[in-house]
Amino acid sequence: MRGVTPMLGTSIAAIHTGLLPEIVRVEADVNSGFPRFSIVGLPDSAVTESRLRIRSAFRNSGLPFPQGRITVNLTPASFRKRGSTLDLAIAVAILRAACILPADDGSLAFLAELRLSGDLAPVENAVGLALRLAGDHLGALFLAKSQKTPLELAQFLPTVHCSRLSDVIAAVRDGHHTITCAAQAHATTSTSLEDDSMLGAFDRIIGRGEEKRLLSIAAAGRHPLLMIGPPGIGKTMLATHLVHLLPDLDHHAALAAYAAAEAADGPPLLTRRPPLRAPHHSLTVAGMIGGGNPPHPGEVTLAHEGVLLLDELFEFQRATLDALREPLVNRAVHLSRAGRTATLPANFLLVATANPCPCVQRGYGDCRCLESDVRRYWARCSGPLLDRIPLVAYLNREDYKATSQSRTPSAKELRRRIETARGILGVHTQPPSSPAASWLEAPAEALITRLKERLLLSERVSQQTLGIARTIAALDGRHTARKADVEEAVLLRNRGNP
Ligand SMILES: [Zn+2]
Structure with a gap:
């Protein structure tokens, strides 16, 4: 032509x-x-x-x-x-x-x-x-x-x-x-009203000082948390509030969370508040970590920079829970599909709830379960996953008389402390892990060494304990962990029995 x-x-x-x-x-x-x-x-x-x-x-x-x-x-x-x-x-x-x-x-x-x-x-x-x-x-x-x-x-x-x-x-x-023409852009969705009402709801929880402290430690250090207790004790309510203690996301994290939700559910509203995902226990492996046909990001990616709440942990399929191990360790999931590998972000905070036993009364009332039933019940959740949940807490029964008088910090105050603590910990990229680091005072180090010898703590358990101790120090605005921080961390880790 x-x-x-x-x-x-x-x-x-x-x-x-x-x-x-x-x-x-x-x-x-x-x-x-x-x-x-x-x-x-x-x-x-x-x-x-x-x-x-x-x-x-x-x-x-x-x-x-x-x-x-x-x-x-x-x-x-x-x-x-x-x-x-x-x-x-x-x-x-x-x-x-x-x-x-x-x-x-x-x-x-x-x-x-x-x-x-x-x-x-x-x-x-x-x-x-x-x-x-x-x-x-x-x-x-x-x-x-x-x-x-x-x-x-x-x-x-x-x-x-x-x-x-x-x-x-x-x-x-x-x-x-x-010249940028932004005339058609979304106005940023203001969530401050909704956020304020959530913070208000947290502040209306009477007492519960121990539980609020537990939530703060989990939020500051991104330590996975399992709360155990019979129905009605408030474990789901408390777990739902965890996300409200997390600091606001920066612009990039907010947009990344938006992009993940956009790929899964269609355009969401942009918000600086971290996401909360609470999937049903019928969730499949692909639903949890991503994949399927057509491929879809999973709940761990949708909860990136936010909270993944697994209510009634033992009702989930074991394979679905097993799939959580990789993202809990790597804070990302690697998916292979048609010869290609995709790495999706999955830096979430895990919070789970469970009944203590099949009849739900163990440690709280007359448990009618056989030992073997209880063992089988706990075995529904794989050991390697439970090993990666350092905070396992049996919740106290509400005792209004004992606690209503004592003032607990407001949600805003806790969020501020958590933000400061995260700055100290630098947990935006890595969890606190290295033992015997310069952030450990000598008496604290001596204590953890003694505990390792006497209680035969595994390396993983002692590292988790140190990580919690460091978070406790950071919540107090300190860069170094003291002996008292390690003692509190040991107690928190040992709340695994009612
Ligand atoms: Zn029972």
């Missing part, structure tokens, strides 16, 4: 593969062969159909569709590309190949579906895709004007919202993409 200069155009986009967003580079080759438009690189039918949408969008935008043979390649070719998310990126690559747009300098990304009219339409999972692109140091992301994104996203990747394909062309040509 005359008038067509053989040319290669490229563009950048991202798609969701079900578990993780992946960056896709689009290459378009326009040459003077027999007129034909083909897309290669594992496209599904919706991607292949984009040929029709793009052709009509060009015509209805008054753009000449390039004559000759057009080959679009989606790289990497190792995973299937689904949906219409790549429409705009493919159109831009063709416009660059046809010299209608200047060549790609690698600074812009494009995420929008094209309508036949040339209008841009929103795509699914835009925040997760945008965060993935932001990690690649891009200058701006083009989205449909109707695409709703949280304002906070602009801190990580400036967005340009356009109504039509012709607007995109004008903005890219004129370099107007440096």
Whole structure:
């Protein structure tokens, strides 16, 4: 065909593969062969159909569709590309190949579906895709004007919202993409009212000083916690309150939590408050850690930066509980699917509740269970999982007379102490683990050494005890753990018997 200069155009986009967003580079080759438009690189039918949408969008935008043979390649070719998310990126690559747009300098990304009219339409999972692109140091992301994104996203990747394909062309040509149009962005959802009412509900819990302290220690050190007691003792109520003691998330953590929820349940509201997930005990392994078909992030990822509450722990299937071991140790899950591995974040705080025995009265009333029944009941939860729950507490019966007089710290006060403690512990990345570190005062170290010898504490148990002791010190605003902190930690670890 005359008038067509053989040319290669490229563009950048991202798609969701079900578990993780992946960056896709689009290459378009326009040459003077027999007129034909083909897309290669594992496209599904919706991607292949984009040929029709793009052709009509060009015509209805008054753009000449390039004559000759057009080959679009989606790289990497190792995973299937689904949906219409790549429409705009493919159109831009063709416009660059046809010299209608200047060549790609690698600074812009494009995420929008094209309508036949040339209008841009929103795509699914835009925040997760945008965060993935932001990690690649891009200058701006083009989205449909109707695409709703949280304002906070602009801190990580400036967005340009356009109504039509012709607007995109004008903005890219004129370099107007440096101007961020956030007119259509979500207003940040204020959750302060809801948060205040939750904090108020916590403050209306009379007494319960020991339990509130336990929740604070779990929250500050991200120590998994199992609360045991008969029905009606308030264990589920207390476990539900744990999330309200966690400090607010920073913008990136809030957006990451948003992206996980967006992939699972559709666009949520952006909130600075950490998530609380309380799945039903019929949950499958795939529901817990992610996977399935189509692939889906699991509860451990949806609880990232927040709380995973397993109410009635022993009612869960054993395989589902076993699957928790990896995320509890690594704070992430590794999933293999069709030869590819995805690593999903899973830095959650585990809180679980359980009855003490099948008749629910052991330690609280007349237990009618045989020893063997109780052993079998506890065996429903695997030993290796219980080993990773350092805080196991039998709750006290409410004693209003004894506790109603004593003032307990308010939820706001506890949250403030927990935030300070987390700063001291640096637990945002790692749990406190290393023993005999410089943060341990000499008498405290002598005590733990003595306990190890006398009680034959395993290395894991003594490390967990030290971790709790360090958290106790940090909650007090101290960088070093004293002997009294170790003593309290030992008592907390030994509350495993009523
Ligand atoms: Zn019993």
